[in-house]
Amino acid sequence: MTAHPLEPVTPRDPGEDPSGIFEALPPSHRALFRSEYDEALEAAHELVRFEQVRTLLRRWRLRAIAYARPRYEEAVEDALHGRTERFTRYAQPEWDGRV
Numbered sequence: 001m002t003a004h005p006l007e008p009v010t011p012r013d014p015g016e017d018p019s020g021i022f023e024a025l026p027p028s029h030r031a032l033f034r035s036e037y038d039e040a041l042e043a044a045h046e047l048v049r050f051e052q053v054r055t056l057l058r059r060w061r062l063r064a065i066a067y068a069r070p071r072y073e074e075a076v077e078d079a080l081h082g083r084t085e086r087f088t089r090y091a092q093p094e095w096d097g098r099v
Contacts, residue, residue, distance in 0.1 A: 012024065012064075012065055012068040013061070013065055014061060014064050014065075015061065016054070016057040016058060016061055018037055018057060021033065021057065021060050021061055021064050022034065024064035024065075024067075024068060025060070025063070025064050025067060026067050029063070029067065033060050036056055036060070037053075037056060037057075037060075040052045040053045040056045041053060
């Protein structure tokens with residue numbers, strides 16, 4: 001059994017509501033979300049593909065949360081250009097010496 005939050009976890013979390021996700025996305029990503037969402041809805045008419053809608057909403061929910069983070073675009077650029085000096089490396093304290 002899996003637990004799913006009924007309410008958004010943080011103020012920036014749109015939950016899995018399509019309109020909430022759409023509003024949380026930067027305008028530059030809204031057209032792609034809408035296109036993928038419409039495609040998933042069309043596919044959901046075949047019951048075996050209904051899960052595709054839920055998967056899409058989960059994926060875009062996480063994207064919306066990530067896009068809303070401060071300096072997200074800067075972090076992406078750093079990662080693409082191999083600039084790792086600003087990344088925080090974290091390991092659980094009990095993992096000391098194992099990682």
